[in-house]
Amino acid sequence: MNWKKEWKYLLLIIAVFLGCFYLPVGTARFDNAVIEAFHLVKWYAREHVLLCLVPAFFIAGAIGVFVSQASVMKYLGPMANKMLAYGVAAVSGTILAVCSCTILPLFAGIYKMGAGLGPATAFLYSGPAINVLAIILTARILGPEMGIARAVGAVLLSVVIGALMAFFFRKEEKAKLAIQMAMPPEEVKRPLWQTSLYFAAMIGILVFANWGKPQESMGVWAAIFAAKWLITAGFAAGLALMLIFWFDMRAWKVAATAVPVAIFAVLLPDQPLVAFTAGFIGLSMVTATDRGEGGAWFASSWTFAKQILPLLLVGVLVAGALLGRVGYEGLIPSEWVARAVGGNSLAANFFASFAGAFMYFATLTEVPILQGLMANGMGKGPALALLLAGPALSLPSMLVINTVLGLKKTVVFVSLVIVMATISGMLFGMFFG
Amino acid sequence: MKIYVLGPGCAKCTQLAEMATAAAQELGIDFELEKVSDFNKIMSFGVMMTPGLVVDGEVKCIGRVPSLAEVKEMLKK
Numbered sequence: 001m002n003w004k005k006e007w008k009y010l011l012l013i014i015a016v017f018l019g020c021f022y023l024p025v026g027t028a029r030f031d032n033a034v035i036e037a038f039h040l041v042k043w044y045a046r047e048h049v050l051l052c053l054v055p056a057f058f059i060a061g062a063i064g065v066f067v068s069q070a071s072v073m074k075y076l077g078p079m080a081n082k083m084l085a086y087g088v089a090a091v092s093g094t095i096l097a098v099c100s101c102t103i104l105p106l107f108a109g110i111y112k113m114g115a116g117l118g119p120a121t122a123f124l125y126s127g128p129a130i131n132v133l134a135i136i137l138t139a140r141i142l143g144p145e146m147g148i149a150r151a152v153g154a155v156l157l158s159v160v161i162g163a164l165m166a167f168f169f170r171k172e173e174k175a176k177l178a179i180q181m182a183m184p185p186e187e188v189k190r191p192l193w194q195t196s197l198y199f200a201a202m203i204g205i206l207v208f209a210n211w212g213k214p215q216e217s218m219g220v221w222a223a224i225f226a227a228k229w230l231i232t233a234g235f236a237a238g239l240a241l242m243l244i245f246w247f248d249m250r251a252w253k254v255a256a257t258a259v260p261v262a263i264f265a266v267l268l269p270d271q272p273l274v275a276f277t278a279g280f281i282g283l284s285m286v287t288a289t290d291r292g293e294g295g296a297w298f299a300s301s302w303t304f305a306k307q308i309l310p311l312l313l314v315g316v317l318v319a320g321a322l323l324g325r326v327g328y329e330g331l332i333p334s335e336w337v338a339r340a341v342g343g344n345s346l347a348a349n350f351f352a353s354f355a356g357a358f359m360y361f362a363t364l365t366e367v368p369i370l371q372g373l374m375a376n377g378m379g380k381g382p383a384l385a386l387l388l389a390g391p392a393l394s395l396p397s398m399l400v401i402n403t404v405l406g407l408k409k410t411v412v413f414v415s416l417v418i419v420m421a422t423i424s425g426m427l428f429g430m431f432f433g
Numbered sequence: 434m435k436i437y438v439l440g441p442g443c444a445k446c447t448q449l450a451e452m453a454t455a456a457a458q459e460l461g462i463d464f465e466l467e468k469v470s471d472f473n474k475i476m477s478f479g480v481m482m483t484p485g486l487v488v489d490g491e492v493k494c495i496g497r498v499p500s501l502a503e504v505k506e507m508l509k510k
Contacts, residue, residue: 069482069496102483102496104441108472109481307444400441404472 033321033331040320040368041313048140050273054280055206056136057308061301062202063132065293066195067095076114076123085115086122090158093127094135103127104397108404117169117405121413122162124401128391129154133308137367138387140210142374145432150387153424157388161416168412189293194246201242204235209276229272233265236279249286249294257282308363315365323372330372338377341386344429346422352382353421356390357414358398366390381429389421434464434508439475439485442468446484449498453486456504464508 024030072095074080075088089110096106103124111120128134130151139147211228214221224231240258243249257279264275287298323337324330341348361369366387374383393414402410436453440446450468457464469475478487482496486507493507 064497073481102443105472105475105483106481108476112476113479113481303444400472 029329029331032329033324036324036328036330037317037320039328040325040372041316043325044312044316044368048137050277050280051209052136052140052206053309053312054305055202055209056133057301057305058280058283058297059136059199059202059206060131060133060304061297061299062199063095064300065296066198069096072096073114076110076119078114080115080119082115082118085119086159086162089115089119089123089162090126090155091130093123093130093154094132096123096127104400104404107401111404116166117409118162118166120162121165122158124413125161125392125417126154126158129388133304133364134367134391136206137364141367141371142383146380146383146387149384149428149432153384153388153428154392157420157424161413161420164416165409165413169409190246194242198239198242198246201235201239205232205239208232208235229265232276236261243286243294247293249290253286253289257286311362312364312368315362316368319365319368319372323369323376326371326375329376332376334376337373341373341378341382344379344381344426346426348379348382349385349422349425349429350418352378353385353389353418353425356386356388356421357393357418358395359390360394360396361390379429380432381425381427383425384428385421385425388424389417393417434462435489436464436466436508437469437478437485437487438466439469439478439480439487440483441472442470443483445498446470449484449486452498452501452504453508456501456508460505460508462508 072088072092076085076092080088093103096102106127107120107124110123111117114120135147135151138150208224208228208231211225213225216222237258240254244251244254261275261279261282264278265272268274284298287294287301289295290298320330322330322332341352356366370378370383370386373386374380398410398414401413405413434457436457438446438450438453440449446468450466454466457466469478475481475483475485478485478492480487480492480495484498485492485496486494486499486504488507494503499507
């Protein structure tokens, strides 16, 4: 036996055994938490996967394929206008950072070869918070108010943090690496207005398919709600035409999708999900069997789905077990949550933003966890503080940032994020809490 | 032939490394493949969008996973 290698397995087996031996099955709180976890997973599967996540994956995939990243990177290069660079860095996360693993290389590149420390930190901070998937899911599950506050907060704070970093270290602005930034070739396959309309159609489908039932039964919102499937169908028809005429998809394939969708819509008007799902299965088949851009679009969407769905499933299970559904308790008693991050005190906001900064949230899992915390009494201010500090930083990402920036700058950056998130949380809590 | 695959170790980078290996073997090229995950070294190639493919010191592809046919073309030079 090679104990130098085997001791880890021994330790693991002992730990698992002790866990099983003392498994708290039968105690009311534990049993309830397990049931809560499954309830929450079921709720997500029913309410969010088909209408929200599936279209969101297609949008994220399309951004990766159809938006020219080189055209954005121009504004973050070494010769870029400084003011403009901050603005572009703050918002470009939406289209550049669809995957969290692309943020750190881009950040290091902007810092060392491009526009410098300020825009680089602005990008590093806002990127994970404003990628399309994060905003869509936040708005859908935590409410549009929270989604908008998250996006706007992240963009504004990123400029402030970037500018402060550049100011603090203005004397240290190092000599740029004398290396030419390698850019992907800038391909223009279709005019900008066509690409824009294409994205507008997809966002239209996402927004109107998810249109919530308003409180009042009269008025504009109620009228939109009543017609939401018609509007969604309109956007879908527009998208289908664009795919045929601008994206060179075969007309017969698109028609083969549209016909079953229309049949389902007429036969099962009470079950719009059936027609909706048929539409997306059709879209998947049309794009997956395409060899050009359509195929690339599907492959890119598929990569997101494959990467994010397992993480989200585990995240929802853990959030359900620890915190329960709205109105129910999980393993953690509500009063603990309320005591630590309830209300809108300075301590609650600081605790939320400090914990968020060090904790690691796998892509998008911050949303179910936050939902659980809010259901257990977390204030809106601390919730925003956690959203603003959480995804941007984690202990592992700090270690990588440290290798690029050095200890001093990393410490200043982390402190700035925590302080700014705390302040924003307090302001938000004061006005909306 | 020296091939570098640049990337912090996400799924796409692994995919590209597998593809480059497959492509080089199909072409029967004598090659050595190295995965570069250190950011400072990735930057030294001027690459900031990963995954990146570098063949004999020349950056061939950045920011996306190319198809197998494309990779073969890149290796043939």
